[in-house]
Amino acid sequence: MTIRLINLTKSYPSKLGPQYIFKDLNFDFPTDDNVAILGKNGAGKSTLFRMLAKSEYPDKGQIYTNKTMSWPVALATGIHPQMTGRENARFIARINDVKDLAAYESAVQDFAEIGQRFDLPVKTYSSGMRARLVFACCININFDIYLIDEATSVGDPKFRRKAREALEVKAKEAGLIMVSHEMDQIREFCTSAILIEEGQLNYYSDLEEGIAVYME
Numbered sequence: 001m002t003i004r005l006i007n008l009t010k011s012y013p014s015k016l017g018p019q020y021i022f023k024d025l026n027f028d029f030p031t032d033d034n035v036a037i038l039g040k041n042g043a044g045k046s047t048l049f050r051m052l053a054k055s056e057y058p059d060k061g062q063i064y065t066n067k068t069m070s071w072p073v074a075l076a077t078g079i080h081p082q083m084t085g086r087e088n089a090r091f092i093a094r095i096n097d098v099k100d101l102a103a104y105e106s107a108v109q110d111f112a113e114i115g116q117r118f119d120l121p122v123k124t125y126s127s128g129m130r131a132r133l134v135f136a137c138c139i140n141i142n143f144d145i146y147l148i149d150e151a152t153s154v155g156d157p158k159f160r161r162k163a164r165e166a167l168e169v170k171a172k173e174a175g176l177i178m179v180s181h182e183m184d185q186i187r188e189f190c191t192s193a194i195l196i197e198e199g200q201l202n203y204y205s206d207l208e209e210g211i212a213v214y215m216e
């Protein structure tokens with residue numbers, strides 16, 4: 001995994017002036033790890049995650065990567081409610097350069113288990129069905145790295161189990177970056193940790209050591 005944060009600065013405006021979350025931060029993500037991002041409330045985990053996912057941009061600096069990165073697996077961005085599940089899947093496949101569109105479409109349909117509703121507009125779906133579609137679209141693309149944000153809370157218990165199993169497979173063949181407050185979840189998927197403290201990122205190759213420092 002190559003992800004490099006280069007002179008990354010991120011602030012939010014506030015009545016007290018700009019509030020800096022990161023200032024001129026330089027950091028290389030570990031290669032080939034499944035890494036948890038840890039830190040207390042307000043440390044900047046979600047901010048970093050959103051910048052990795054490119055849903056938010058830094059004020060200055062950049063995030064360089066030569067790997068393909070998923071969108072957050074549980075996040076329904078990029079889904080068009082007026083389009084059917086199938087049309088959404090096709091659209092997502094095209095923008096992510098999926099080669100075999102027919103195979104992808106049927107893999108998504110199988111995984112989502114939404115039956116004939118796959119051909120109905122997404123705006124008619126329940127929130128759980130929508131979540132199934134988004135997760136199925138994401139997991140059936142071979143990304144180098146998957147971004148996981150509380151993903152195992154997707155859908156009903158049966159689908160949740162299925163989603164977790166699919167992520168376990170991905171954890172063996174791809175990289176994962178995970179933000180979660182659930183240590184059980186983190187232990188299940190991650191092998192190392194990045195602890196965010198006062199705008200700095202500290203890497204722990206030993207997950208348990210990272211968790212211990214975080215818990216202190």
Ligand SMILES: Nc1ncnc2c1ncn2[C@@H]1O[C@H](COP(=O)(O)OP(=O)(O)OP(=O)(O)O)[C@@H](O)[C@H]1O
Nearest residue numbers: 012013019021039040041042043044045046047048
């Ligand atoms: N859209 C925003 N506008 C202004 N301030 C923001 C915004 N988003 C986050 N912040 C601030 O940035 C800081 C980091 O927030 P962030 O959500 O990244 O923390 P976190 O580590 O994910 O926290 P938590 O564990 O509570 O989810 C906080 O001080 C928060 O108040």
